[in-house]
Each structure stands twice: as structure tokens, then as C-alpha cells.
Amino acid sequence: MMARARLATVWLDGCSGCHMSFLDLDEVLLDLAARVDLVYSPLVDAKTFPEDVDVTLVEGAVSSSEDLEKIQHIRRHTRRLIALGDCAVTGNVPSMRNMYPVSAVLARAYTDTAQIPGTPRDAVPALLPVVRPVHLVVPVDVVLPGCPPPAALIKEVLLAVLDGTTPNLKARFG
Amino acid sequence: MELEELNRIAADERAAQEQYRHRLLVCQAAGCLSAGSDKVRDALEDDIKKAGKHRLCLVKGVGCMGLCGSGPLVLLEPDNVLYQGVAAADAPEIVEHLDKQPVRHLRCPTDTPFFRRQVKIVLENSGRIDPERIEDYIAAGGYRALLKVLTELMPIGVINELTRSGLRGRGGAGYPTGLKLSTVAKAPGSPKYVVCNGDEGDPGAFMDRSVMEGDPHRILEGMAIAAYAVGAAHGYIYVRAEYPLAVERLNKAIRQAQKLGCLGPQILGTTFSFNVEVRLGAGAFVCGEETALIASIEGQRGQPRPRPPYPAMKGLWGCPTLINNVETFANIPAILRNGSEWFASIGTARSKGTKVFALSGKVKNIGLIEVPMGITLEEIIFGIGGGIPDGGRFKAVQTGGPSGGCIPEEHLDTRVDYESLRELGSIMGSGGMIVMDDESSMVEVARYFMEFCMTESCGKCVPCRVGTVQLYDLLTRFSQRSATRLDLERLESLCEMVRATSLCGLGQSAPNPVLSTLRYFRQEYLERMTDYDPRRAEEEAADGHDV
Amino acid sequence: MVTTFKINEMDVSAGEGETILDVARQHHIHVPTLCHLEGLTPVGACRLCLVEVKGSAALVPACVTRAAEGMEISTDSERLQRYRRMIVEMLFAEGNHICAVCVSNGHCELQALAGDLGMTHSRLGFLYRQKRIDASHYRFAIDHNRCVLCTRCVRVCDEIEGAHTWDVMGRGIQSQVITDLAQPWGSSSTCTNCGKCINACPTGALFKKSKAVGEMEKDTHFLGYIRTMREVK
Amino acid sequence: MTGQRGDTAPPTDDKRWRLVNATMRRYGYQPRALIETLNTVQESFGYLDETALRYVAACLRVPLSKTYGVATFYHFFSLKPQGRHSCVVCLGTACYIKGGANVLEALSEAFAVPPGHTTPDGALSLLTARCIGSCGLAPAGVIDNVVTPRLTAAAVIDQLRKAIHDGA
Incomplete structure (x- = not known):
């Protein structure tokens, strides 16, 4: 019997919809559980990203200094990186702020429309000047667009990657 | 008007001069002019009057x-003495020396x-005749070719003569x-138009x-x-x-030409009629592309359309052009005047005649x-051009403007x-030739x-x-030394794609300056990459990747 | 004059005025298009329908090219697919196409092209330029973020409706479709509110105000109908 | 389509409209005369404003949007009034190789106006040209409509400051 693959899922700047779609795999999750160990994920308790991961699903765009550090760390410790969903693949909704300077975005959120104005400084990670899709920050092995990608596609891609083949997918944005 | 009359005008003009x-x-x-030659002219006229030499x-x-780089220029005839860098203040000295030795420091x-x-x-006439007087052009042999064509040749004869000349x-x-x-002559449909592209935009x-x-009369003829x-x-000159x-x-x-019967109805006493109008371009490089130019003459946005149909079949207002x-x-006038054999005797097997270049950049003799x-390029740059000034070293010469390329030593x-x-990855282009030294x-x-x-698209x-x-954004990354290997790959694949898929010549040739510098100066790109590894590059070069 | 030629090694013939694209579609050979819309004058601008002609280095746009006798055309080489993917990438990089929140999500020609051509992500840098949304018209709106400058709205308004409310201003990457003197659509003195531009638009750039995400379906059948009725007259 | 095309009255009694009308008349008020007419407006008024565009469009029967499309396609046309003084720096290849861009940058900084714009007080328009065909005199420019050879930043700044000061 083949060794169980070490699987991770991460959630950068996204809405968690891709993770919801992942959970929509339903009973396939049971088959999956037989083949992989979920070593890091918003769905499990692990607090730090492990050293040696076979496959990582990344949801969300790279928006903040924390996202940037995370994805670089993850890339270093992952054999196959899958950009999951439109935010990771194109920047999607998070990237809509790229048309404006960061200062304007913060002002809109924390001053103009806030009941108690005050821009957070140290408490939250700083926003990057532009939101970028994952593949423009670190090399990505497989991209899976969709908002969210349908569960069936996630299954197809994940199984192909676990089998060591290149998935031939008919996916679309949105 | 007939030959005798042309001859009479020419003789009168020569006698007058x-x-x-x-x-x-x-x-x-x-x-x-921008160096003040109009003032030089006025000053010379004044001083000649003052010296009482206005009849001489x-x-x-x-x-x-x-x-051009040594203007204002003044030529003294018939002595054939050329003065350079003349200022209005030099006029008295020039006038004083008319019957003596030439002014040495201006020579x-x-x-x-x-x-x-x-x-x-x-x-041949540029710098010799007064462009504002048709008589001067006629005295230099002007409109003879037109008269000969109209009285001695059938249209097909003209076409054959031009074909034999090898003019491109x-x-x-x-x-x-x-x-x-020949294509326009045979194309069905009328009226037909002749358009002169003077939208020199390189x-x-x-x-x-x-x-x-x-x-100007040479173009009209x-x-x-x-x-x-x-x-x-009917014809248009788009300027x-x-x-x-x-x-x-x-x-x-x-x-002037209309007044003398060299243009207009029944030209030079024949049944042939032809009129020319000047149309103004309004600042769009793309209008040098022929279908865009046609759109512009028609009063539209100067956007090209796919060819075929070529303007020769469907041009201005859908007519053969x-x-x-x-x-x-x-x-054309010189070829018809002197014959196709004469023209074909100049140049190479496939490129006949001469080419006018605007020589500029880091070269001693700047001009036309x-x-x-x-x-050879060497004869042009180091012979005619006099080489690189200020002890600089030649690096490349750019021909063909934004559609051309850089040619190395x-x-x-x-x-x-x-x-x-073209084999060198550049083009003849309309004739811009810019010399670059090692500072570029x-x-x-x-x-x-x-x-x-990008801005002219x-x-x-x-x-x-x-x-x-x-492409511009990628080149900016190289310029800022923040590019990567991936950017180089992108640059090359984009160049290929833009060249193959763009609608008109502007887009198709836009990658040429990048491709030619990548071909001859690849190292300059590699050095600007953050992940450049000289050892790896050497291995690749050994594999024949480089050029 | 009828010409016979080959598309992807299939023998075909073209009647007077029929383009390579017309003939390809008659034989159910798929050639992707974006600026083309049956019933409007073709412009050959999007370059998606470029095809190869055997023996010629130049690619030709199928939508405006008539095949010459004996031509051998191929519509789907690896090179063409690569170029087409890059064209779609360029369009995604140029605009701000957020399919997930677009009124045309699921009914958009650009989105479908990306899917069909396997354009799953863009290697080009997104330009993220600030573009306007004009919602001044009482029924319709335009979101320039989603405009691909196919000029189908311009042509349908000029050629079919006859109003010529739309045109393109500026040039190059600064080009933008405009109504009248680049004024708010709602203040246009020439717009007849006919809505043909909405239906001609391949993306969610032009839409009806009442539509939410994914609800804006376009219908271009009116073009064939109008053409037929005009021919009958 | 035939008919009386010159029946639209000029927007104002400004005499310059006569020049504009003369151009349109010369071309028989044909739509194809659009660019020539806009050229005349540009030369007579210095720019094309909405009034002029509407008037020309109506006289030549060109759709408004098309008129605007043409006016914004060509760089020679300006939709905003130009400054009292103007300085065009040539960025043709020869001028670029000889430092035209540096001159432009210095001017832009000295007069606090980005290229292609006019200072807020309307004193100076700083413009660029693709090539003014004076490559032999690179870097060249056009200062208040006079072609000026071999520009240096210091000299041009000096000349423009004087011109602005004397004129203001």
C-alpha cells in the first residue's frame, strides 16, 4: 500500500467559499481520508505549517504582509501547490481594491464608513500595495479557477495530483 | 503649353539668374530656419544693397x-563655396569677400x-533651387518628364518603364x-486616386x-x-x-503648377487632367499605414482595416487607389527623364537607385x-557620417524607426x-538612421x-x-533591474504573438526593436535579471541558445 | 463566383461574399470569435478567428477573408490555440473582469472563451486601471471595467438602429466607448433607448439595471430577424 | 443626401467662425471634411470645446460620438485651452539619444507641471512631440511656436521664465 499523502489547505484573502466547496465533496471526503493525512488546514487544529507537505490547496489571493510570508513559507515546504478558486487564480474580488491606493481603501473602511473611526496600525497585518494571484507571487503547479470551483472539479484535480498525473480540466472563471 | 514654352521659361530663368x-x-x-537662416538671408540682402552690389x-x-547639424548653410555660386554656421552678423564679411578669397572661418x-x-x-535639386518658384524647377529640367510622358508614351509605356527601372x-x-x-491601372472601378503619403512619423x-x-514640384510631377x-x-498629398x-x-x-498648366485640366496642352489637394494629418503615427491613411483622408479615426482588399483594388472611398x-x-520624374536603364544601373541586383537617409544621433555629420x-553601413556612418564624435565608441545603428532594429558593429x-x-532583423524603413554609441x-x-x-497604437x-x-511593462522591469527569467520568457513569447497576430504593420513590427536587441545585445537583458546566473548562461550559450 | 478550398482537410465551397468563417460555421467547424456578430459589418479586430493558410506565413482573420480557389486552411493548430489563449489573457489583464460578481456570469462570451480555450489563469500583469461605471441612463448601464472594445455596440447602433449614439474615443489602451460627446448616457440626445447595444455586447459591460449577478442573458436573434425583414421590403 | 448644409448658425458672432465656415464650404459641407474643419477650429481657437464640436458635427452631419472619436484620436487636437506660452520638447529618437527626455524632466520639475499639461495659472503648456523633423539639431523643441535647436534645460527654463514674467 502507498504511503498516505500529506495534504494541507490554506486560506489567504478569500471568503472561505472554496473550502465550503471542498467540504461539499461529501462522501468523497471519506475516500480521501483513506489516502491522505490532513496535516494543516482551517478545518484542523495544527497551528504551524509542517515541514514536509505533499499537496497544498491554496484559497484566496495574496493581499497582506502575512499572506505573503505564509505563501512563501508554504511554497518552500510543499511539493505540489494548487491555486484553488478565482481569488487564488486571478485575484478576483479582493483585487478590486487594486484600482485604488491602499490609503483610500483603508479610509473607506475605517474612517468614511465607520461609526468609530480609527485605522488599525499594528493589530492587523499591513495591506500590500496590490493584491496578486498566487502564481504571480510563487510558482504554482496547478490552477483551478471557479468561484467557487465545483466540488466535482476539486475532486478530479485532487485525485489526479495525488496520482501524480496532470489534470486536464475544463474549468471556467466565476 | 508645349516643349518650346517650357524651354523658354527655363531659358529665361537661367538667363535671369x-x-x-x-x-x-x-x-x-x-x-x-530654426538656426536662424531666415535672418541670415535678410541680412545678406540688406548688406548687398548697402554695398551697392544688388545687380551683381x-x-x-x-x-x-x-x-543640417552645421546650419545655417549658405552656398556661393558659381564658385561652389559652402559656408556653415553662418550668423546674420557674418553677412557683411561674406558680402565683402564676394570678389575675394572666401571667408576662411566660415568655410x-x-x-x-x-x-x-x-x-x-x-x-538633386534640393539646396539648388528656390522651392517657392516653379520657374526655378523648370530651369532645372522640371516638368520635362511629364511632358514627355503625356506626348510620347501610352500609360502602359510608363508602367513598363517604371517596372524596368526596378524602383521599389x-x-x-x-x-x-x-x-x-499596373494593379491600380487594371483594377476595375472609377474614379481612381493617387495618394502621396507624406505622414512621415518615424x-x-x-x-x-x-x-x-x-x-515640392518634383513630387507633384x-x-x-x-x-x-x-x-x-485626382490626387491627395497627406502631410x-x-x-x-x-x-x-x-x-x-x-x-503655381495650376497657373502654368502643369496641373489641372488639360495638362500641358493634352487631354489629361489631374488635380492635387493637400490633406492634413493630425498627429497619428498609425496614419502612415495605408489603410489608416485612407480612413483619415475620409475624415475618420485613422484606424487600419484588414487587407485584402488592398487599396490598389479598394482604397479611397472604395475606389482603386x-x-x-x-x-x-x-x-519617378528622374526615371522617366533619364530612362529606366540609367536608374537600374545604380544600386544592387534587387534594390535599384538611391535611398535618402536622415543620419542623426551620435555621429559627427548630422543631416540628410x-x-x-x-x-555599406560602415561607409555611411564612418565615411559620410564622419564617425562617432567626442571619442565615443560605435555600438549600434538603428534603422527603420519603431518598426526596425538595432544593427551591431x-x-x-x-x-x-x-x-x-531584413535579414539582420531590421528594415530599410523610410530612412531614419540613428547612430548610438556605448553610452546607450x-x-x-x-x-x-x-x-x-504603445502610445501610437x-x-x-x-x-x-x-x-x-x-511589453512595455516587461521592458520597464528590465530597465529597473527587477526582471526574472520568467519575464524574459514572457517577453519573447509576447513578441512572437504580437508580431504574428496584430492587424496592421504597426503592431506586427512593434516587437522588432526588442527582438533585434535581444538578438545582438542579449547580455544587456540578462544582466538586468535578479535571478541571472552567468555560469548557467554560459552553458546555454554553448548549447546554441544564444542567437 | 464560387470557390472551392479546404478547411482542416475537408473540401468546402464558398459562394459570392462568403467568408472563411461563414463556410466554417456551415460545416460546424468551430472558430472562436468575439468582435464578430452575424449581421454587423465585420472588423477583424479581436484576432481570435485568425487561421493559417498553407504556404503563407501570415495568419488571416476568418471573419473578413474570402478563401481563394484551392486554399488549404487550418483553424486549430497548436500555435493558433496558444495565440488565442494569449488574446483572452490580454483581455482579462486589460479590463477588470470579476466574473464572480458580474451580471453576465455564466452568459458571457469572454468567460466562455476562456473556458473553451483552456485559459485558466493569466501570466500577464493585470493593469488594474480605474474605469468608470455610467448608470445615468434610466434603464441601462455600462461598466467600462468589463468592456473589451469589440465595438459591437457601436456597429449595432450605427448600422441597425441608425442612431450612432456610440463610438470610440481616444486611442490605444486609452480607448473607450462613448455616447455622444463622452457625456453621461442618460443625457444623450441621440439614444433611442432601444437596447440593441445591450444585447449585442458580449460581456457584462452593457446591462439592464434590473439584473443581478448572473441574470443578464443576451439575445442577439433580433439581428437576423431585422435583416430578414429589411430584405423582404 | 443633398440639401442646404450651411444653414446652421454659428454659435456666437466671433469672427473666427467665418474661417471655420470657409473650410466647410470649400468641401461642400461633406462629412469627409471633418478633420480639415477641426484643424481650422484648432488653429483659430487654439482648442476644440463642446460648442465647436456640436457646431461642426451639426454642419457636417456627423454623429456627435463620431466627431468626438475623431477629435480624441489625433494628438494635434486639444480639447482644453492651451497656456499663454507653450514649450514642446521633441522626443524623437535623435532627440531622445541626445537627452531630450532629461530636458523635459527638468522643465516639468521647474514649472511643476506634468508633460502634456498646462500650469494651473494657464501660463505654460508643457508638451511633447513624437518628432518635429529637426533631428539635425537634437535635442530640439518648439518654444512659443519657434523651433529651437540644441535645448538645454537651464536655457529653456530661463527663456520661459522671462517670457512668462514679461507677458504676465
Whole structure:
């Protein structure tokens, strides 16, 4: 019997919809559980990203200094990186702020429309000047667009990657 | 008007000029004008009057004399003494020396390669005749070719003569002129039109401007001959609004020609009628592309359309249209006057005649030159051009403007013709030739041209509209030394795609400056990458990846 | 004059005025298009329908090219697919196409092209330029973020409706479709409110105000109908 | 389509409209005369404003949007009034190689106006040209409509400051 693959899922700047779609795999999750160990994920308790991961699903765009550090760390410790969903693949909704300077975005959120104005400084990670899709920050092995990608596609891609083949997918944005 | 009358005008004009013992020809082309040659002319006239020599010395304004970087230029005839860098204050001295030795400190030697190695056809009158007087043009043999054509040749005879001459389009692509005329002549439909493309837009090119300003009648005569050959009765000269002097002189020339019967109804007493109108370009480089130019004459946004149909079949207002560039038309009278064999004897096997170049950049002799096809780049730059000034070292020569490429030192022995320049990844282009020394960064040059193409893209087709922006952004990364290997791959694949898929010549050739600098100066790109590894590059070079 | 030629090695013939694209579609050979819309004058601008002609280095746009006798055309080479993917990438990089929140999500020609051509992500840098949304018209709106400058709205308004309310201003990457003198659509003195531009638009750039995400379906059948009715007259 | 095309009254009694009308008349009020007419407006008024565009469009029967499309396609046309003084720096290849861009940058900084714009007080328009065909005199420019050879930043700044000061 083949060794169980070490699987991770991460959630950068996204809405968690891709993770919801992942959970929509339903009973396939049971088959999956037989083949992989979920070593890091918003769905499990692990607090730090492990050293040696076979496959990582990344949801969300790279928006903040924390996202940037995370994805670089993850890339270093992952054999196959899958950009999951439109935010990771194109920047999607998070990237809509790229048309404006960061200062304007913060002002809109924390001053103009806030009941108690005050821009957070140290408490939250700083926003990057532009939101970028994952593949423009670190090399990505497989991209899976969709908002969210349908569960069936996630299954197809994940199984192909676990089998060591290149998935031939008919996916679309949105 | 008949031959006798042309001869009479010519004889009268020559007699009128030759009654002066001295003739001072003052360059009134744009280059010298901006250096104050109009004031020089006024001062010379004043001082001649003051010295009481106005019956002995004629002052006349002429077109470009070529050595624009040393203006204002004044030529003393018949002694053939050239003065350079003349100021209004020099006038008394020049006048005083009319009957003595020439003024030494103003004298420009004319036995240099700059003058000796040139062969002048298109520019034969430039700097010799007053572009504002048709009589001067006629005295120099003007409108003889038109008269000969109208009285001795059938239209097919004209076409055959041009075909035999081997003349090819001087706008850059080098399409055989005779073949184009023949196509328009045979194309069904009427009326037919003749259009002269004077929308010289290459940055660093001023050949057509000099011809339009220095010898406008030559263009009109060439157009009229071509119109007779294809059966057109109406023509347009499309000129950049940035060239007001050219516009003024062309309009003046048209009026003079109409008055003498060289244009208009029943030209030179024959049944052939032809009229020319000047149309203003309004600042769009893409209008040098023939279908965009047609759209612009029609009053539309200057956007190209896919060819075929070619303008020869469906051009202006859907009618068969002959479009050629200024220099092409300017060659036609000389060919018909001197014969196709004479023209074909100049140049190389496939590129006949001469080519006018605007030589500029880091070269000693800056100006307008006309050279026989087949001359080497080295002869042009180091012979005629006098080499690199200020102890600089030659690095590359750029021909063809934003559609062309940079040619390095190892190819300086290349003979200038359409095919050999294309093989080197550049093009003949309309004639801009910019010399660069070792201070110039080739990445910056490529970026400069891409910025040009990006802002001049008409926006109609996707590859050019977006591709040039993407290419510019990538080149900026190289310029800022933040590029990666991935960017180099992107740059190359984008170049290939934009070239293959763009709608018109502007987009298709926009990658040329990048491709040619990548080909000859790849190292300059590699050094600007953050992940550049010299050892790996060496291995690749050994594998034949480099060039 | 009828010409016979080959598309992807299949023998075909074209009647007077029929383009390579017309003939390809008659034989159910798929050639992707974006700026083309049956019933409007073709412009050859999007370059998606470029095809290869055997023996010629130049690619030709199928939508405006008539095949010559004996031509051998191929519509789907690896090179063409690569170029087409890059064209779609360029369009995604140029605009701000957020399919997930677009009224045309699921009914958009650009989105479908990306899917069909396997354009799953863009290697090009997104330009993220600030573009306007004009919602001044009482029924319709335009979101320039989603405009691909195919000029189908311009042509349908000029050629079919006859109003010529739309045109393109500026040039190059600064090009933008405009109504009248680049004024708010709602203040246009020439717009007839006919809505043909809405239906001609391949993306969610032009839409009806009442539509939410994914609800804006376009219907271009009116073009064929109008053409037929005009021919009958 | 034929008919009386010159029946639209000029927007104002400004005499310059006569020049504009003369151009349109010369071309028989044909739509194809659009660019020539806009050229005349540009030369007579210095720029194309909405009034002029509407008037020309109506006289030549060109759709408004098309008129605007043409006016914004060509760089020679300006939709905003130009400054009292103007300085065009040539960025043709020869001028670029010889430092035209540096001159432009210095001017832009000295007069606090980005290229292609006019200073807020309307004193100076700083413009660029693709090539003015004076490559022999690079870097060249056009200062208040006079072609000026071999620009240096210091000299041009000096000349413009004087011109602005004397004129203001």
C-alpha cells in the first residue's frame, strides 16, 4: 500500500467559499481520508505549517504582509501547490481594491464608513500595495479557477495530483 | 503649353539668374530656419544693397543642403563655396569677400566623403533651387518628364518603364512600384486616386520633409506621371500638420503648377487632367499605414482595416487607389527623364537607385544624405557620417524607426538594401538612421520604441492595444533591474504573438526593436535579471541558445 | 463566383461574399470569435478567428477573408490555440473582469472563451486601471471595467438602429466607448433607448439595471430577424 | 443626401467662425471634411470645446460620438485651452539619444507641471512631440511656436521664465 499523502489547505484573502466547496465533496471526503493525512488546514487544529507537505490547496489571493510570508513559507515546504478558486487564480474580488491606493481603501473602511473611526496600525497585518494571484507571487503547479470551483472539479484535480498525473480540466472563471 | 514654352521659361530663368555674377543660396529648410537662416538671408540682402552690389549678387532661398547639424548653410555660386554656421552678423564679411578669397572661418570643406560619396537623384535639386518658384524647377529640367510622358508614351509605356527601372516603394516595405501601378491601372472601378503619403512619423526621420520643403514640384510631377499611368484624375498629398512649411510650400507649388498648366485640366496642352489637394494629418503615427491613411483622408479615426482588399483594388472611398510615399514619387520624374536603364544601373541586383537617409544621433555629420543602394553601413556612418564624435565608441545603428532594429558593429559591412537589412532583423524603413554609441543602453532603446508604439497604437486590435502595454511593462522591469527569467520568457513569447497576430504593420513590427536587441545585445537583458546566473548562461550559450 | 478550398482537410465551397468563417460555421467547424456578430459589418479586430493558410506565413482573420480557389486552411493548430489563449489573457489583464460578481456570469462570451480555450489563469500583469461605471441612463448601464472594445455596440447602433449614439474615443489602451460627446448616457440626445447595444455586447459591460449577478442573458436573434425583414421590403 | 448644409448658425458672432465656415464650404459641407474643419477650429481657437464640436458635427452631419472619436484620436487636437506660452520638447529618437527626455524632466520639475499639461495659472503648456523633423539639431523643441535647436534645460527654463514674467 502507498504511503498516505500529506495534504494541507490554506486560506489567504478569500471568503472561505472554496473550502465550503471542498467540504461539499461529501462522501468523497471519506475516500480521501483513506489516502491522505490532513496535516494543516482551517478545518484542523495544527497551528504551524509542517515541514514536509505533499499537496497544498491554496484559497484566496495574496493581499497582506502575512499572506505573503505564509505563501512563501508554504511554497518552500510543499511539493505540489494548487491555486484553488478565482481569488487564488486571478485575484478576483479582493483585487478590486487594486484600482485604488491602499490609503483610500483603508479610509473607506475605517474612517468614511465607520461609526468609530480609527485605522488599525499594528493589530492587523499591513495591506500590500496590490493584491496578486498566487502564481504571480510563487510558482504554482496547478490552477483551478471557479468561484467557487465545483466540488466535482476539486475532486478530479485532487485525485489526479495525488496520482501524480496532470489534470486536464475544463474549468471556467466565476 | 508645349516643349518650346517650357524651354523658354527655363531659358529665361537661367538667363535671369546668370546675369548675376554671384549667387548666394541660403538654406531655408526647417533645420537651418530654426538656426536662424531666415535672418541670415535678410541680412545678406540688406548688406548687398548697402554695398551697392544688388545687380551683381542674387540671394535666393533654397531647400535642404544636407548638412543640417552645421546650419545655417549658405552656398556661393558659381564658385561652389559652402559656408556653415553662418550668423546674420557674418553677412557683411561674406558680402565683402564676394570678389575675394572666401571667408576662411566660415568655410565648410566640400571635398569630404560627406559630399563626395553621395549620389543624388531625389535630392538633386534640393539646396539648388528656390522651392517657392516653379520657374526655378523648370530651369532645372522640371516638368520635362511629364511632358514627355503625356506626348510620347501610352500609360502602359510608363508602367513598363517604371517596372524596368526596378524602383521599389521607399516607404519601407519595398513593394515594386511598377507592379503597384499596373494593379491600380487594371483594377476595375472609377474614379481612381493617387495618394502621396507624406505622414512621415518615424521619430528620427526627416527625409520626406526635406523633399516636400525643398523640391515640392518634383513630387507633384511624379504624382501626375503616376496618375496618367493608372488613369486617375485626382490626387491627395497627406502631410503631417507638424510640417507647416511643407504644407505651405506644397500648396504654393500646386497653385503655381495650376497657373502654368502643369496641373489641372488639360495638362500641358493634352487631354489629361489631374488635380492635387493637400490633406492634413493630425498627429497619428498609425496614419502612415495605408489603410489608416485612407480612413483619415475620409475624415475618420485613422484606424487600419484588414487587407485584402488592398487599396490598389479598394482604397479611397472604395475606389482603386495608388498610394506611395514621397520619396517614391520623387524618383519617378528622374526615371522617366533619364530612362529606366540609367536608374537600374545604380544600386544592387534587387534594390535599384538611391535611398535618402536622415543620419542623426551620435555621429559627427548630422543631416540628410542620399546614397546608392548597396553602400555599406560602415561607409555611411564612418565615411559620410564622419564617425562617432567626442571619442565615443560605435555600438549600434538603428534603422527603420519603431518598426526596425538595432544593427551591431559586426554587421557594419552589410550592404544597404531591402533584403539584407531584413535579414539582420531590421528594415530599410523610410530612412531614419540613428547612430548610438556605448553610452546607450539597448534595453532603454527597446523600451523607448515600445513606449512609442504603445502610445501610437490605434487601439483597434487586441494584440497591439494590450500587447504593447504588456511589453512595455516587461521592458520597464528590465530597465529597473527587477526582471526574472520568467519575464524574459514572457517577453519573447509576447513578441512572437504580437508580431504574428496584430492587424496592421504597426503592431506586427512593434516587437522588432526588442527582438533585434535581444538578438545582438542579449547580455544587456540578462544582466538586468535578479535571478541571472552567468555560469548557467554560459552553458546555454554553448548549447546554441544564444542567437 | 464560387470557390472551392479546404478547411482542416475537408473540401468546402464558398459562394459570392462568403467568408472563411461563414463556410466554417456551415460545416460546424468551430472558430472562436468575439468582435464578430452575424449581421454587423465585420472588423477583424479581436484576432481570435485568425487561421493559417498553407504556404503563407501570415495568419488571416476568418471573419473578413474570402478563401481563394484551392486554399488549404487550418483553424486549430497548436500555435493558433496558444495565440488565442494569449488574446483572452490580454483581455482579462486589460479590463477588470470579476466574473464572480458580474451580471453576465455564466452568459458571457469572454468567460466562455476562456473556458473553451483552456485559459485558466493569466501570466500577464493585470493593469488594474480605474474605469468608470455610467448608470445615468434610466434603464441601462455600462461598466467600462468589463468592456473589451469589440465595438459591437457601436456597429449595432450605427448600422441597425441608425442612431450612432456610440463610438470610440481616444486611442490605444486609452480607448473607450462613448455616447455622444463622452457625456453621461442618460443625457444623450441621440439614444433611442432601444437596447440593441445591450444585447449585442458580449460581456457584462452593457446591462439592464434590473439584473443581478448572473441574470443578464443576451439575445442577439433580433439581428437576423431585422435583416430578414429589411430584405423582404 | 443633398440639401442646404450651411444653414446652421454659428454659435456666437466671433469672427473666427467665418474661417471655420470657409473650410466647410470649400468641401461642400461633406462629412469627409471633418478633420480639415477641426484643424481650422484648432488653429483659430487654439482648442476644440463642446460648442465647436456640436457646431461642426451639426454642419457636417456627423454623429456627435463620431466627431468626438475623431477629435480624441489625433494628438494635434486639444480639447482644453492651451497656456499663454507653450514649450514642446521633441522626443524623437535623435532627440531622445541626445537627452531630450532629461530636458523635459527638468522643465516639468521647474514649472511643476506634468508633460502634456498646462500650469494651473494657464501660463505654460508643457508638451511633447513624437518628432518635429529637426533631428539635425537634437535635442530640439518648439518654444512659443519657434523651433529651437540644441535645448538645454537651464536655457529653456530661463527663456520661459522671462517670457512668462514679461507677458504676465
